[in-house]
Amino acid sequence: MVHTLAQQSQTGMIQYQRLKPFKAISFDLDDTLYDNKPIIVKAVAESFSLLHRKYPKSSHWTAVDWQRCKLALQMRQPELVHDTSAARYAMLREGLIQLGYSEIESSHGAQAGLDCFHHYRSDFTIVPDVLATLNTLKQYFTLVGITNGNVDASRIGLDTVMQFVLHPGCGVKMKPAGDMFDLACKQLAIKPSELLHVGDHPNSDIVGAKMVGCQTVWLNPCQQKRHKNPASLLPHIAIDQLSLLVNLI
Incomplete structure (x- = not known):
């Protein structure tokens, strides 16, 4: 049972709108279930360290150069905006070609860099306290993941608590687009209003979910200022x- 507003304020929970009954909970992953920044920093560093060793010319480019290459590719191929793995591979391949490597060398290098990134990107496990919370919720609701990232959910320990995890790509757009929320509801055979989405991002998670009719919980550990969105797009x-x-049980 959800507490009253006054009690919620004291316990770190604030109710903006009353929740209706729901059957499933979807979770954003990055920065909701774990701190993603140091993980990504290490994955990027390790993947470029590998490239610099095997393809020395790659060290001639700075992070700005690689980012510029990525943005140019996304302008020509908009679908890359919604597929982080495909975008990284395309960026590495195109960059190596521009640095003077052959197409075959560049393809091999891009794949090696992507594989290295993927390894370190999922080289951790969900902390016990978070898993304990998910396991408790699992006794009452179906749990799923909806993420814009490309973490391997099984490697980090979510395959035991979540029925499935959805990622963008192959025509499925990133949040805040409604694609993954709609897809989750279809796979769960529930109405959007019967899905409660939990995430840290006010736009991608809260606005995205509410636009398709889902209920929402905003994880706001740093007590950021309230949303600047219209009242209808505030989290529940x-x-x-x-x-x-x-x-909420």
Whole structure:
């Protein structure tokens, strides 16, 4: 049972709108279930370290050069905006070609760099406290993941608590587009209003989910200022720690 507004304010939970009954909970992954920044920093560093060793010319480019290459590719191929793995591969391949490597060398290098990135990008496990919260919720609701990223959910320990995890790509657009929310509801055979989405991003997670009719929980551990969105796009509930979700049981 959700507490009253006054009690919620004291316990790190604020109710903006009353929740209706729901059957499933979807979770954003990056920066919701774990701190993603140091993971990505290490994955990028390791993948470029590998490239610099095997393809020395790659060290001639700075991060700005690679980003410029990526943006130019996305302008020509807009579908890359919604597929982080495809975009990274295309960026590495095109960059190596521009640096003077053959197409075959560049393709091999891009794949090696992507494989290295993927390894370190999922080289961690969900901490026990978070898994404990998910396991408690799993007893009452079906749990799924909806992420814009490309983490391997099985490697980080989510395959035991989540029925499935959706990623963008292959025509499926990133949040805040409604594609993955709609797809999740179809796979779960529920109405959008019967899905409660939990995420850290006010736009990608909260606005995206509410635009297709889902209910929402904003994970806001740093107590950021309230949304500047219209009242209709505020989260149903805001919490400052994931464990508070058990109060919704």
